[in-house]
Amino acid sequence: MNKLDRGLHPAVRFLVHVFFILYVAACIIPLILVFMVSLTEEKTLIANGYSLFPSQLSFDAYSYLFADFDGVVRAYGVTVFVTVVGTIVSLWFTSMFAYGLSRKSFQYRGFFAFVLLFTMLFNGGLVPWYILYSSVLNLTDTIWILIIPLLIVPFHVILMRTFFTLSVPDAIIESAKIDGAGEFRTFFAMIIPISLPVFATIGLFNTLLYWNDWFLSMVFITDERLVSLQYLMYKVMANIQYLQSNSELTASGQAGTILRDMPNESIRMAMVILGMGPILVAYPFFQKYFVKGLTVGAIKG
Amino acid sequence: MRMILRDLWRNKVLLAMMAPALLILLVNNYIPMFGVILAFKNYDYAGGILGSPWAGFSNFKFLFSSTDAWIITRNTVLYNVAFIIINLVLGVTFAILLNEIRSKFLSKLYQSAMFLPYFLSFVVVAYLAYSFLSPELGVLNKFILPWLGLEPRAWYTEAEYWPYILVLVNTWKGIGYFSIIYLAAIIGLDTEYYEAAKMDGANKWQQIVKITVPLLMPVMVIMTLLQIGKIFYSEFGLFYQTPRDVGMIYSTTNVIDTYVYRALMNLGDIGMASAAGLYQSVVGFVLILIANQIVRKYDKDSSLF
Numbered sequence: 068m069n070k071l072d073r074g075l076h077p078a079v080r081f082l083v084h085v086f087f088i089l090y091v092a093a094c095i096i097p098l099i100l101v102f103m104v105s106l107t108e109e110k111t112l113i114a115n116g117y118s119l120f121p122s123q124l125s126f127d128a129y130s131y132l133f134a135d136f137d138g139v140v141r142a143y144g145v146t147v148f149v150t151v152v153g154t155i156v157s158l159w160f161t162s163m164f165a166y167g168l169s170r171k172s173f174q175y176r177g178f179f180a181f182v183l184l185f186t187m188l189f190n191g192g193l194v195p196w197y198i199l200y201s202s203v204l205n206l207t208d209t210i211w212i213l214i215i216p217l218l219i220v221p222f223h224v225i226l227m228r229t230f231f232t233l234s235v236p237d238a239i240i241e242s243a244k245i246d247g248a249g250e251f252r253t254f255f256a257m258i259i260p261i262s263l264p265v266f267a268t269i270g271l272f273n274t275l276l277y278w279n280d281w282f283l284s285m286v287f288i289t290d291e292r293l294v295s296l297q298y299l300m301y302k303v304m305a306n307i308q309y310l311q312s313n314s315e316l317t318a319s320g321q322a323g324t325i326l327r328d329m330p331n332e333s334i335r336m337a338m339v340i341l342g343m344g345p346i347l348v349a350y351p352f353f354q355k356y357f358v359k360g361l362t363v364g365a366i367k368g
Numbered sequence: 369m370r371m372i373l374r375d376l377w378r379n380k381v382l383l384a385m386m387a388p389a390l391l392i393l394l395v396n397n398y399i400p401m402f403g404v405i406l407a408f409k410n411y412d413y414a415g416g417i418l419g420s421p422w423a424g425f426s427n428f429k430f431l432f433s434s435t436d437a438w439i440i441t442r443n444t445v446l447y448n449v450a451f452i453i454i455n456l457v458l459g460v461t462f463a464i465l466l467n468e469i470r471s472k473f474l475s476k477l478y479q480s481a482m483f484l485p486y487f488l489s490f491v492v493v494a495y496l497a498y499s500f501l502s503p504e505l506g507v508l509n510k511f512i513l514p515w516l517g518l519e520p521r522a523w524y525t526e527a528e529y530w531p532y533i534l535v536l537v538n539t540w541k542g543i544g545y546f547s548i549i550y551l552a553a554i555i556g557l558d559t560e561y562y563e564a565a566k567m568d569g570a571n572k573w574q575q576i577v578k579i580t581v582p583l584l585m586p587v588m589v590i591m592t593l594l595q596i597g598k599i600f601y602s603e604f605g606l607f608y609q610t611p612r613d614v615g616m617i618y619s620t621t622n623v624i625d626t627y628v629y630r631a632l633m634n635l636g637d638i639g640m641a642s643a644a645g646l647y648q649s650v651v652g653f654v655l656i657l658i659a660n661q662i663v664r665k666y667d668k669d670s671s672l673f
Binding site: 342 | 375376379381382383385386388389390392393396397398399400401402403406413416417465466468469474477478479480482484485487488489490491492494495496498499500502504505507509511540544545548549572604605609612613625628632633638641642644645646649652653656657
């Protein structure tokens, strides 16, 4: 920040680093723990509990998950489809709306900005929202219900509008108009190319939003084929819990057999690793843009 | 009227571009607003929203005569107050400390690790919490508590621990976000103040207290007011997934959002769920207006409207 600065006293500096190293450990150790548990042999787990340093490694949990490959692959498919389609359509809707709001020559931008902002102030609550989608529009158990409700996030529109207002000079739009370009042409040929940073940022926000969503599935999906990855993880947790808490079921019958054969504990954690995997792989890339995006949002506009 | 129509026609292409988003806002946000009348109805599926008989304020009477109304309101507000204070104090502290780290590499490394939990879904976070809290196998009961010479505890059935657990989980997940916002603000501060202060012989501590914190004040105020505006709402995932929906600990884990969800999905009590939802929306609306007025007074550019 400033070159004259000789920085902190060495002892203080040392303490600051110790503090951050401990905090970083607190952020990362839970993930490593879950990963190690997913690789631990089931009997070892039951005997010793979850541990960072398992005495007996095993890939049972993964082979069990891959034996029921259909379920996992299908959930992956649902999540990937929803994420890709949702992100693209959301970017499209959001950016065009934000573009309109950013145009100074557009008389009604104040009105439409209010239409957007009012949704941040007041809402009808969960119940009317649920009834509209389920009973009126009949979108329960369709893939679209996992996409539509998240298409417009007001905060994202505001971020984009701010970006367009600040970094797209009116002269560009004027000159495009003089050259005979229509609004669509201007938008695609002029605006998008110079606004890639904000598109990347919002695209990543959207990706995360869709990838991590489980609430829409929990509320609207009963069809096994439309279960998303996050919801599958939730169900694995909830089902095993259910089976375990019903000892009568466990003692006899089918549930008992399933439970006995299944490396329950490690499977749960293997599910988490599968569900997190892509996010962790993409994380370094994500993180860079998120920080940029948040900084853009912090600029007043 | 004709003027308006002519203006609209002149902007027809822009309007066409904005139409899809407007349609989504209409369906997802505006139409449900009219559904608030459900709070005053005895909903039956045959009649639908409009055809169901009116119930007056009986849904509200029922809601507020139960002890639930008090518990969920108290929980929602107290948790949010705790979150706001912690996000402010820790967020600013972390940001100031991060800013003092000279090694670019280490600074980035710390930031990346701290920001990571923000990217995880609450389903994943609930699993991570479970790996520590599981009564039989969790790290706490199996390793840490015995090591400290303490008795294992049944975390998922004892309500008294949950205020600490939920605050800890929320901080763990969100503090990276707040730190980075404040760090971005600190980096944007004018260095001249610091140079002048150093000429006058100010030490690091004095610089932080006399320059950094006062200059950060606007960002701190806005971030805090934004959260105050949402004080009647909660992150549903935190309060539903982390405690794993265990009924025995509802006294400290139930918030308005989870209450409405359970009243709707588990009990099917549409009237009461709507009443609780409207209570939340109306109080939330008032709080946002107040918060916004204060922001406006303080910094016009940052207010919502």
